[in-house]
Amino acid sequence: MFKEEQNNPDVRIGFFICHCGVNISSTVNVTEVRDYIAGQPNVILSRDYKFMCSDPGQNLIKDAIKTHKLNRIVVSACSPLMHELTFRNACEKAGINRFLFQMANIREHCAWVHDDKKKATLKAKAHASAAVARVAFQMPLEVKKAKLNPDTLIIGAGISGIQAALEIADSGNNVYLVEREPSIGGKMAIFDKTFPTLDCSACILTPKMVSVGHRDSIKLFSWSEVVSVSGYLGNFKVKIKKRARYVDMDKCTGCGQCWSHCPASKFPSRRQIIMGENKIINEIK
Numbered sequence: 001m002f003k004e005e006q007n008n009p010d011v012r013i014g015f016f017i018c019h020c021g022v023n024i025s026s027t028v029n030v031t032e033v034r035d036y037i038a039g040q041p042n043v044i045l046s047r048d049y050k051f052m053c054s055d056p057g058q059n060l061i062k063d064a065i066k067t068h069k070l071n072r073i074v075v076s077a078c079s080p081l082m083h084e085l086t087f088r089n090a091c092e093k094a095g096i097n098r099f100l101f102q103m104a105n106i107r108e109h110c111a112w113v114h115d116d117k118k119k120a121t122l123k124a125k126a127h128a129s130a131a132v133a134r135v136a137f138q139m140p141l142e143v144k145k146a147k148l149n150p151d152t153l154i155i156g157a158g159i160s161g162i163q164a165a166l167e168i169a170d171s172g173n174n175v176y177l178v179e180r181e182p183s184i185g186g187k188m189a190i191f192d193k194t195f196p197t198l199d200c201s202a203c204i205l206t207p208k209m210v211s212v213g214h215r216d217s218i219k220l221f222s223w224s225e226v227v228s229v230s231g232y233l234g235n236f237k238v239k240i241k242k243r244a245r246y247v248d249m250d251k252c253t254g255c256g257q258c259w260s261h262c263p264a265s266k267f268p269s270r271r272q273i274i275m276g277e278n279k280i281i282n283e284i285k
Helices: 030-038 055-068 080-093 107-111 117-135 159-170 186-190 201-214 257-261 270-275 277-284
Strands: 013-018 043-049 072-077 101-105 152-155 175-178 218-221 224-232 235-242
Touching: 013 030, 013 055, 013 117, 030 043, 030 117, 043 055, 055 072, 055 080, 072 080, 072 117, 080 101, 101 107, 101 117, 107 117, 152 159, 159 175, 159 186, 159 201, 159 218, 175 224, 175 235, 186 201, 201 218
Parallel strands: 013 043, 013 072, 072 101, 152 175, 175 218
Antiparallel strands: 224 235
């Protein structure tokens, strides 16, 4: 329960609870919740209606805002994913900032997950009471438009990363594809066949790998790792660590001749180390 001294004369809350036909009212005692919230601090009006999302239900909110000079609205009904925007628009049409609206989900969170009406009603009271307490502290906000960078960063150039990069590139946007291994392809590149059709893995993957290299809108960073990500949605800044290759990439043709002359190839591999020291010494000699 809230203390009486929490009343703020500048906050005038209107509370509305929906029966949702019988979706809510069959499990939650709607009138009991309505009367309970009517006694909460800053609540000027508390009403229930059969279908709050309907035009008459929205008009009920609009008329109450104008008649009772309400500046905060709470609706206890279904999921905000379904009708939060509906009620926000109704508030705006009546002259209240859309962000001074709060919704409590007592259908999916109460009515549809309980069969004990007394306990479901108690829980609905808690949800509605929390929404009323929260909306009292909310501040009006303005929706702003900002420029977004449409470029996409994809981390990991396995079959999923490759396919995503190709589809985004086909949509006309730039893609930065980062792979920590020297070559793209991921785990699929080492498979022989794919489940469940037993199609040739390389037959599916290789054309897509080649397509990545042919797309000007795909910037590939192989043998690289993402070090840090900062910024925010639409304006991220990413630092990529690109490991040394010791090869001039502008002149490389992929012939593989440099590998046979590379001093590093004389060092034992992990496989050789596992096989034993004598095998290593013999191979180095």
